[in-house]
Amino acid sequence: MKPSxxxxxxxxxxxxxxxxxxxxxxxxxxxLGGLRHLVQSLDYDALxxxxxxxxxxxxxxxxxxxxxxxxxxTGYDFSALRYLGIRMRPATTILTAFMSYAVGNSVGLGVMxxxxxxxxxxxxxxxxxGQIFRIIGFNAGAVGLGVTVFGAAGMLVGADQVTGLLPLPxxxxxxxxxxxxxxxxxxxxxxxxxGQVRLFGRSxxxxxxxxxxxQIVISVFDLAACAAALWFLMxxxxxxxAGFLVYFAIAISLGVLxxxxxxxxxxxxxxxxxxxxxxxxxSILGALILFRGVYFxxxxxxxxxxxxxxELHRATDTPVGRAAARTSPVLLAILVFIAGIxxxxxxxxxxxxxxxxxxxxxxxxxxxxxxxxxxxxxxLSLLFVARGLLHRLxxxxxxxxxxxxxxxxxxxxxxxxxxxxxxxxxLGRFLWAFRGEFNRRSTLRMQVFETEWLIAVGLVVAAMIxxxxxxxxxxxxxxxxxxxxxxxxxxxxxLRAITLTAFLAVAIGLxxxxxxxxxxxxxxxxxxxxxxxxxxRPRANAAVVLVLL
Numbered sequence: 001m002k003p004s005x006x007x008x009x010x011x012x013x014x015x016x017x018x019x020x021x022x023x024x025x026x027x028x029x030x031x032l033g034g035l036r037h038l039v040q041s042l043d044y045d046a047l048x049x050x051x052x053x054x055x056x057x058x059x060x061x062x063x064x065x066x067x068x069x070x071x072x073x074t075g076y077d078f079s080a081l082r083y084l085g086i087r088m089r090p091a092t093t094i095l096t097a098f099m100s101y102a103v104g105n106s107v108g109l110g111v112m113x114x115x116x117x118x119x120x121x122x123x124x125x126x127x128x129x130g131q132i133f134r135i136i137g138f139n140a141g142a143v144g145l146g147v148t149v150f151g152a153a154g155m156l157v158g159a160d161q162v163t164g165l166l167p168l169p170x171x172x173x174x175x176x177x178x179x180x181x182x183x184x185x186x187x188x189x190x191x192x193x194x195g196q197v198r199l200f201g202r203s204x205x206x207x208x209x210x211x212x213x214x215q216i217v218i219s220v221f222d223l224a225a226c227a228a229a230l231w232f233l234m235x236x237x238x239x240x241x242a243g244f245l246v247y248f249a250i251a252i253s254l255g256v257l258x259x260x261x262x263x264x265x266x267x268x269x270x271x272x273x274x275x276x277x278x279x280x281x282x283s284i285l286g287a288l289i290l291f292r293g294v295y296f297x298x299x300x301x302x303x304x305x306x307x308x309x310x311e312l313h314r315a316t317d318t319p320v321g322r323a324a325a326r327t328s329p330v331l332l333a334i335l336v337f338i339a340g341i342x343x344x345x346x347x348x349x350x351x352x353x354x355x356x357x358x359x360x361x362x363x364x365x366x367x368x369x370x371x372x373x374x375x376x377x378x379x380l381s382l383l384f385v386a387r388g389l390l391h392r393l394x395x396x397x398x399x400x401x402x403x404x405x406x407x408x409x410x411x412x413x414x415x416x417x418x419x420x421x422x423x424x425x426x427l428g429r430f431l432w433a434f435r436g437e438f439n440r441r442s443t444l445r446m447q448v449f450e451t452e453w454l455i456a457v458g459l460v461v462a463a464m465i466x467x468x469x470x471x472x473x474x475x476x477x478x479x480x481x482x483x484x485x486x487x488x489x490x491x492x493x494x495l496r497a498i499t500l501t502a503f504l505a506v507a508i509g510l511x512x513x514x515x516x517x518x519x520x521x522x523x524x525x526x527x528x529x530x531x532x533x534x535x536x537r538p539r540a541n542a543a544v545v546l547v548l549l
Contacts, residue, residue, distance in 0.1 A: 042281050044349070044471045050286035054233060061232040062294045069225035070299055073101045075218040077118075080138040083207050084131060092320050095306070096121040099327060102303040106296045106334060117327050124323035138207075145184070145212075146219015151249030152180040153220070157242040188212050223252070229295050230271075233287040237278040247274040297338065304331045308433040328434040329392050332427075336400050337386040339427055341460055342420065343379025343407055347372060347497040348468040350490035351415035360487045363413050369485060369493060371414040376497035378407040380504055383457045388447055389438070396447075397431065397438035404428040454509045461498075461505045468498050 074097040081088055096118055104114025115136040122132045155177035159170045192209035207215070227248040231241060239247075251270035268288045275284045307328050351359070359368055381403055388396025408424035411417040472491045475481075484492040 042285070042470060044473070046280070046282040047286055050235075050280075050283045051290060054286070054290060058232045059290070059294070062229045062291070063298070065225045065229035065232065066295050066298065069222050069229065069295070070098060070101060072218055072222035072225060073097060075222075076139045076142050076215070077135065079142065079211060079215055079218065080135040083138055083211055084134055086127065086131065088125060088127075092121075092125050095320070095324065096125075098299070099303050099306075099324065102299040103327075103330060103334070106300050117330075120327060121320060121323045124319040126319075142215040142219060146216060146223060147249065147252060148180060149184055149216050150220050150223045151246070151252075152177040152184075154242060154245035154249050156181065157246075159246070160243075184216070223249070226295065230287065230291045233290050233294075234275070235279040235283040235287065237275065239275070239278060247271060250274075300331065300334060304328070304335065304430050307331065308430055325434070325437065328437050329389055332400075332431060332434060333386045333390040335427055335430070336382050336389055336404070339404060339407075339424060340379045340382030340386065342423070343375050343382065344460065344464045344498075344501060345467060346411075346415070346417060346420060347376040347379065347501070348464045348494050349471045350494070355416035356487055356490075358416050359413070365485060365487060367413045368487065371410040372493045372497050373500055375407055375410045375414050376501040377504065378403045378410070380457075380461075380501045382407075383460060384447075384449065384508065385444075387449060387453055388442070388444070392438045392440045393442040393447070394438050394440060395442050395444050397435065399444060401428055401431050404431065449512045451513070454512060457505055458509065461502050464498055465502065468494055 074094050077093050077097040077100075078090075081093065099121070100114035100117040103117055118136060119129075119132050122135065123129070127135075156174055159173040159177065187206075188209050191206040191212055206212070224245065227245055228241075230248065231244055234244075247270070251267045251274075268285070271288060272281065272284055307324055382400065385396050385399045385403065389400060404424045405428045408421045408428065411421040411424065471494070475491050481489075481492050481495060486492075
């Protein structure tokens with residue numbers, strides 16, 4: 001007769017996905033329901049002012065805290081290697097850990113995406129597959145342990161400050177936190193006493209008590225530095241740093257449970273709910289947007305810069321260097337997708353008064369209108385092109401280069417957007433540096449987009465429509481807005497641009513869903529093809545795409 005645990009395995013396997021979907025839906029509904037009244041009064045101009053007036057010294061402190069957090073993250077890999085008794089060059093460990101966490105933190109599902117980077121680079125360094133899986137598992141356990149200790153310690157100290165978010169007695173919250181910390185202390189004691197535990201009929205070797213303690217210290221330091229990166233950007237309130245750590249731990253935990261890449265939306269919603277009565281919504285949301293840029297986008301850009309430096313100086317003649325270069329398509333796909341969102345958001349929001357004055361004096365109105373429309377089309381195209389970059393398609397590379405450079409030139413007549421032009425130019429330079437990595441011949445019309453990818457693009461377009469109405473909420477809709485052409489007719493230009501991109505997105509989506517089979521392309525080995533189409537782990541692809549949704 002099978003053990004009871006074995007009997008339930010097929011049932012759990014069958015219902016795992018539906019239960020996960022239900023859990024994610026419940027978390028999302030609860031968070032969004034509580035958030036609705038906070039964003040009803042959100043003012044776009046106040047939001048942009050809050051971001052623009054953030055003191056530069058606070059941004060610098062946030063960047064410093066981010067550096068300390070990522071430095072601590074490398075400690076996970078050093079501890080895992082020490083646990084397995086593996087000796088490796090520190091430079092290889094640091095580069096692998098940094099790139100893994102830069103990708104994993106930005107995309108979410110860090111074990112999956114960051115683990116893929118580790119698998120490629122540690123294999124090149126000479127490790128076996130089993131060893132790499134143990135490193136990935138060790139790191140996942142260490143992160144979970146660290147989040148638990150971090151949240152429990154914060155709750156123990158600052159439980160009185162989160163009763164508004166968690167309507168439970170302070171003593172009950174502190175008791176649960178103390179019990180959690182005592183359980184972890186008992187685990188460390190068990191490790192020191194026996195070094196082995198038996199669960200579900202299987203023996204499992206525990207790390208030494210010293211190594212467990214070291215991992216907890218690393219995790220707490222990492223999360224405290226990550227929290228500090230946001231803390232420095234938040235508006236001044238009566239919330240102490242200890243209380244803020246509790247909010248941060250809850251937001252991180254719900255973001256992980258939601259399975260949304262990077263916890264985006266869920267994390268921000270929890271922080272808005274926690275801080276909503278203590279500061280204006282625009283200041284809080286502005287800080288959260290800046291935090292996303294500093295803690296997620298900045299490391300991703302730095303990782304790409306490091307790889308570009310390797311590629312440009314031909315320093316990839318070592319196995320690890322070549323493995324690092326082969327991860328560049330993933331990084332570039334993420335950055336291109338972000339660039340597409342950036343362009344769409346730029347088209348949905350008004351141009352500044354100063355830029356409008358310059359355009360009025362020096363640029364024909366027809367050029368401004370055309371640049372606005374083409375900028376939106378380029379942004380939508382980049383969302384689709386990112387999928388081809390992920391699979392190293394040469395046609396996607398050419399399209400990305402042309403689109404980014406064209407969008408960089410359009411940024412000036414569109415709204416004197418120097419930052420946008422500079423960012424897109426840098427992205428074009430990155431793409432050019434890694435030309436050799438995109439060697440799979442294909443045509444753009446041969447691409448087959450999974451349903452998850454189309455849903456991701458649809459969510460981005462829906463978010464841009466919401467941003468459009470947020471930006472112009474004080475302007476009453478009239479039918480004649482569609483036909484107004486003037487330098488100060490910002491709402492009309494944004495309305496036309498977003499409508500065009502939404503129409504094209506629907507058209508492309510329908511064409512993809514209704515097209516007959518028989519189209520194929522060259523993809524990495526191991527990719528399964530069905531009916532000429534491509535099935536390339538659609539959930540993994542969707543995870544990479546949903547970087548900033």
